[in-house]
Amino acid sequence: MEYINLNDGNKMPMLGFGVFQVPDFKQARQAVTDAIDVGYRLFDTAAAYQNEAAVGESINKSGIDRSEFFVTSKLWLDHFTYEKAKAGIEDSLRKLNMDYMDLYLLHQPYGDVYGAWRALEEAQKSGKIKSIGVSNFYPDQVKNLELMSSVKPAVNQIEVSPWFQQNDDVNFMQKEDIAVEAWAPFAEGKHDIFTNETLAKIGEKYGKSNGQVILRWLLQREIIVIPKTVHKARMQENFDVFDFKLSQDDMETISKLDRHESQFFDHHDPVAIESIFGSSLRALR
Incomplete structure (x- = not known):
């Protein structure tokens, strides 16, 4: 396994x-159990994925010490106030059945980002979260958040693929x-990738395989x-990417595949924001 040193040490x-798009409890639990067996130790879930409990159960029953795992979850927009973010953190910990999360992210850059971020900062100080970060910023x-707070995000999880x-x-x-973490x-599978x-x-x-080449390109x-x-x-195929290295020519060839557009939606588009996240933000009013 290769590791990255985060800015908080x-x-x-x-x-x-x-585990995005795996809301069924049994399926999510089995997937995580299989992934642990393959060798994965970093697991990424979110309140919005509705499978934190399944992820936690698989890890807690694995027989492997909790310290061997790196568990990430994310706060959804309907908890983007200071008080609701504190409750959201506790809810994630309860569903995971864990004393702490290794990384906790603000899932989207909308609503009361600063109030929610303050709750994450406090949870980090208390030991409930080891690292805090953002997603889709x-x-x-990101720069505005840095200027408004005392803790810099350790991670920003964003869309990155050969097409974008x-x-x-x-x-x-x-x-x-x-x-940077790529979702x-x-x-x-778009455009026959x-x-x-x-x-x-x-x-x-x-x-x-194509998938292994993509993962190696990102890791490099x-x-x-x-x-x-x-x-x-x-x-197993996705995990088997540490025994080769792409050449500089390979990296440059892949760089030419960039379509320069999101394959999902534009986070700057007000219409998209309203249609996807509007109900969550209105719930805070």
Whole structure:
């Protein structure tokens, strides 16, 4: 396993396992159990995923010491006030059945970000959270949060894939000593990413699949990756990316695949914000 040193002194695995879109308790529990068996120790969940309890149960029953795991969860928008964020943190800990979380993120950059962030800062000081960070924040939003608070985010989890490489945002975060973590590294299979000829030709040189090439490309950009699957064979494939290294030519070839647009939605688009998150924000009024 490769690790990254976070700006608060904590160490985080570079490859983990995500459970987005696995709300069924039994399926999520089995997926995490299988992932633990494969060797994963970083697990990424969220209040909005509705599977924190399943993740916690699998880890707690694994027979492996809690200190061996790096557990991430996220606060949803309907808890973005100081008081509700404190309650949200306790709720995540209760569902996970854990004394602390290794990393806790503000899931989106909307609502009372600063009130919620203050609750995260206090939880970090009390030992309930080891590292705090954000998700889906643009550079200006990160910088504003830095200027408004005493603790810099340790991580920003954002969309990064060959189709949406976010070079400027990644470079900004890394220069700020904020680790970048990629969600949807495979763009959920969009544009035939698993059969793309360019990626396949690179993979042939190393005896690797398109997915493995993508994960290696991200790791070599010093980006944390959390691929999701419920199939154990794919978990094993995704985990088998530490025995090869892409050449500089390979990296440059992949850089040319950038479509320069989100494969999901624009976090700057007011219409998208209202349609996706409006109900959560209105619930706080």
